[in-house]
Amino acid sequence: xxxxxxxxxxxxxxxxxxxxxxxxxxxxxxxxxxxxxxxxxxxxxxxxxxxxxxxxxxxxxxxxxxxxxxxxxxxxxxxxxxxxxxxxxxxxxxxxxxxxxxxxxxxxxxxxxxxxxxxxxxxxxxxxxxxxxxxxxxxxxxxxxxxxxxxxxxxxxxxxxxxxxxxxxxxxxxxxxxxxxxxxxxxxxxxxxxxxxxxxxxxxxxxxxxxxxxxxxxxxxxxxxxxxxxxxxxxxxx
Amino acid sequence: xxxxxxxxxxxxxxxxxxxxxxxxxxxxxxxxxxxxxxxxxxxxxxxxxxxxxxxxxxxxxxxxxxxxxxxxxxxxxxxxxxxxxxxxxxxxxxxxxxxxxxxxxxxxxxxxxxxxxxxxxxxxxxxxxxxxxxxxxxxxxxxxxxxxxxxxxxxxxxxxxxxxxxxxxxxxxxxxxxxxxxxxxxxxxxxxxxxxxxxxxxxxxxxxxxxxxxxxxxxxxxxxxxxxxxxxxxxxxx
Numbered sequence: 001x002x003x004x005x006x007x008x009x010x011x012x013x014x015x016x017x018x019x020x021x022x023x024x025x026x027x028x029x030x031x032x033x034x035x036x037x038x039x040x041x042x043x044x045x046x047x048x049x050x051x052x053x054x055x056x057x058x059x060x061x062x063x064x065x066x067x068x069x070x071x072x073x074x075x076x077x078x079x080x081x082x083x084x085x086x087x088x089x090x091x092x093x094x095x096x097x098x099x100x101x102x103x104x105x106x107x108x109x110x111x112x113x114x115x116x117x118x119x120x121x122x123x124x125x126x127x128x129x130x131x132x133x134x135x136x137x138x139x140x141x142x143x144x145x146x147x148x149x150x151x152x153x154x155x156x157x158x159x160x161x162x163x164x165x166x167x168x169x170x171x172x173x174x175x176x177x178x179x180x181x182x183x184x185x186x187x188x189x190x191x192x193x194x195x196x197x198x199x200x201x202x203x204x205x206x207x208x209x210x211x212x213x214x215x216x217x218x219x220x221x222x223x224x225x226x227x228x229x230x231x232x233x234x235x236x237x238x
Numbered sequence: 239x240x241x242x243x244x245x246x247x248x249x250x251x252x253x254x255x256x257x258x259x260x261x262x263x264x265x266x267x268x269x270x271x272x273x274x275x276x277x278x279x280x281x282x283x284x285x286x287x288x289x290x291x292x293x294x295x296x297x298x299x300x301x302x303x304x305x306x307x308x309x310x311x312x313x314x315x316x317x318x319x320x321x322x323x324x325x326x327x328x329x330x331x332x333x334x335x336x337x338x339x340x341x342x343x344x345x346x347x348x349x350x351x352x353x354x355x356x357x358x359x360x361x362x363x364x365x366x367x368x369x370x371x372x373x374x375x376x377x378x379x380x381x382x383x384x385x386x387x388x389x390x391x392x393x394x395x396x397x398x399x400x401x402x403x404x405x406x407x408x409x410x411x412x413x414x415x416x417x418x419x420x421x422x423x424x425x426x427x428x429x430x431x432x433x434x435x436x437x438x439x440x441x442x443x444x445x446x447x448x449x450x451x452x453x454x455x456x457x458x459x460x461x462x463x464x465x466x467x468x469x470x471x472x473x474x475x476x
Contacts, residue, residue, distance in 0.1 A: 080345050087351045094344035106332035107318050113325045 005029065007234040009054030014061040018077045022047045023092075026065055026073040028055050028234055030223050032177030033085040034072040035213060039173040040089045042209040044099050054234055086116060089170060101170040108164070112171040115156060115163060119175050122149045126178045130185050134228060147190050154194035161203055168207050176204055184220035243267065245472040247292030252299040256315045260285045261330075264303055264311040266293050266472055268461050270415030271323040272310040273451060277411040278327045280447040282337050292472055324354060327408060339408040346402070350409040353394060353401060357413050360387045364416045368423050372466060385428050392432035399441055406445050414442055422458035 007028065008015070018024045025041065027034040027050050041048050053062055058069050066073045066083050074082040074091065082091050093101050103109050125146040132139040153175075157163055163171045179201055182188050191198050204210050215223075219237045226233040245266065246253070256262040263279065265272040265288050279286050291300055296307050304311045304321050312320040312329065320329050331339050341347050363384040370377040391413075395401055401409045417439055420426050429436050442448050453461075457475045464471040 076345070082345070082348045083352055084355055087348050087355070090351075091344050091348040094347065106329050107314070107320070109332065110320045110325050110329040113328075114321055117322055117325070 005050070005052055005235075005238055007052040007054040008059050008062075009057040010059055012059050014059070015051050018075055019049055020077070022049050022077070024048065024075040025050050025088075026062065026071050026075070027052055028071050030215070030220070030227075030234065030236075031055070031071055032181065033070075035177040035180075036085045036174055037072040037074065037088045037092070038213050039176065039209050040092050040101060040170070042212055043101060043168070043173065044092060044096050046092060046096050052234065056232055056234075086174065089174065093170065101168075101173065103164060103169065112164065112169070115171050116174050118152070118156075122146070122153070123178060125149065126181065126185065126187070129187060143190060146187075147193055150190060150194045150197060154197045157196045157200055159196065162200065168204070168209075172200075172204060172207075173209070176210060179204070180210075180214055181220060183217045184224060243288070243290055243473075243476055245290040245292040246297050246300075247295040248297055250297050252297070253289050256313055257287055258315070260287050260315070262286065262313040263288050263326075264300065264309050264313070265290055266309050268453070268458070268465075268470075268472065268474075269293070269309055270419065271308075273415040273418075274323045274412055275310040275312065275326045275330070276451050277414065277447050278330050278339060278408070280450050281339060281406070281411065282330060282334050284330060284334050290472065294470055294472075324412065327412065331408065339406075339411065341402060341407065350402065350407065353409050354412050356390070356394075360384070360391070361416060363387065364419065364423065364425070367425060371424075381428060384425075385431055388428060388432045388435060392435045395434045395438055397434065400438065406442070406447075410438075410442060410445075411447070414448060417442070418448075418452055419458060421455045422462060 015024075023041075023046060025034070025037055025048055027038065029052055038050075040046075053059070053071055055069075055071070063069055065075060065081055068083070070083070072083075072085055072088050074088045082088050090102065102112065125142060129139050129142050129146060132142060160166070162168050163175070182191070191201075215237070223233060223236040226236060253262075261279075261284060263272070263275055263286055265276065267290055276288075278284075291297070291309055293307075293309070301307055303313060303319055306321070308321065310321075310323055310326050312326045320326050328340065340350065363380060367377050367380050367384060370380060398404070400406050401413070420429070429439075453475070461471060461474040464474060
């Protein structure tokens with residue numbers, strides 16, 4: 001971990017070299033996409049440091065790491081740079097063979113990727129519904145669609161404990177960050193038609209990496225308030 | 239290969255079981271996404287049969303293979319079903335170890351995936367520009383953006399023969415189908431600022447799998463005309 005979790009913004013000095021035997025993650029404490037990578041780093045026990053970025057006021061040097069200015073970004077000691085959350089996670093799983101998170105069977109791996117593709121169409125609802133509510137617009141249609149998508153996930157889960165079987169695998173970590181925010185977003189009632197998914201949430205809350213990376217609903221609410229006001233406090237709670 | 243290349247539409251009988259030692263591809267002869275999978279099947283020498291689907295008038299049984307009704311879809315003898323072109327291609331590369339198309343080095347593999355992600359933002363231009371022209375709207379702004387994206391690809395290619403180095407790898411096959419259609423779409427002048435990319439096209443045209451899977455510009459034009467008229471003839475040229 002970096003000396004400080006405080007985010008670096010425009011005008012800040014670029015961080016020094018990646019420490020020996022470490023990999024660096026450019027992140028933002030409340031970003032669900034970056035949380036995917038943080039979960040994988042933790043679950044695999046990979047030595048890393050984290051540089052948090054002020055996403056509203058990005059340092060110029062950050063665009064050298066990712067021209068799009070998005071987190072997560074991984075940087076190796078030799079200066080290799082990897083972007084896009086699923087790509088960073090798969091890279092880590094391959095480059096660090098301990099505790100594999102993706103199945104080795106090609107079809108099971110393909111299944112996880114298809115499910116991730118499905119889930120990518122669920123993510124926008126976690127933004128659209130709260131934004132809509134905030135503006136006072138009618139979100140009932142969006143909520144119905146969202147519930148249907150959750151019911152589909154519930155069906156995909158079936159009676160398995162986790163999406164890949166009896167233990168947590170990559171796909172669980174890829175989906176988790178948005179579920180962690182459901183209470184804060186007041187979206188939990190949408191899970192009513194999805195009992196298996198509710199059980200999955202309970203199981204995930206017992207996972208050591210999930211526990212280590214999570215924020216309380218109170219902290220999320222505090223950050224989210226500043227975010228909705230257009231002035232996100234990325235250091236909220238530090 | 240299937241007995242007939244003719245597409246199956248609504249009301250058609252479902253095809254029989256996947257032949258012994260084969261994998262089945264549900265495809266459409268002119269679909270660039272399905273062409274990715276066809277290129278990989280050919281390059282790896284995988285025994286397969288192809289069932290072409292009438293995408294305008296889909297058979298009911300096809301929705302059991304893919305609820306979204308899209309090609310490509312792979313089906314194994316045991317009834318495993320794989321959708322989404324990059325997932326089908328990676329599955330084939332892992333399930334059939336001969337002639338690996340993805341690099342084994344985790345960073346090089348991540349680089350191919352990042353480039354594929356970049357390229358996914360180029361694909362819409364291959365549709366928007368011809369559609370715009372067809373409607374008689376001004377596409378000059380779109381063309382400028384498209385040229386910039388090609389220049390970026392040209393830079394990523396650098397002085398390498400192929401995107402992964404001296405020989406064709408997965409990423410080349412993932413991008414190729416759209417370049418094959420550039421002449422038909424009258425988009426070749428957009429390559430003027432991208433000399434390395436032009437050379438890459440010449441090299442790709444010498445690849446045995448590209449040669450085996452390609453259609454002439456004449457055939458493409460014939461199909462495309464029926465497509466633009468709203469009544470695509472998926473069996474054009476048979």
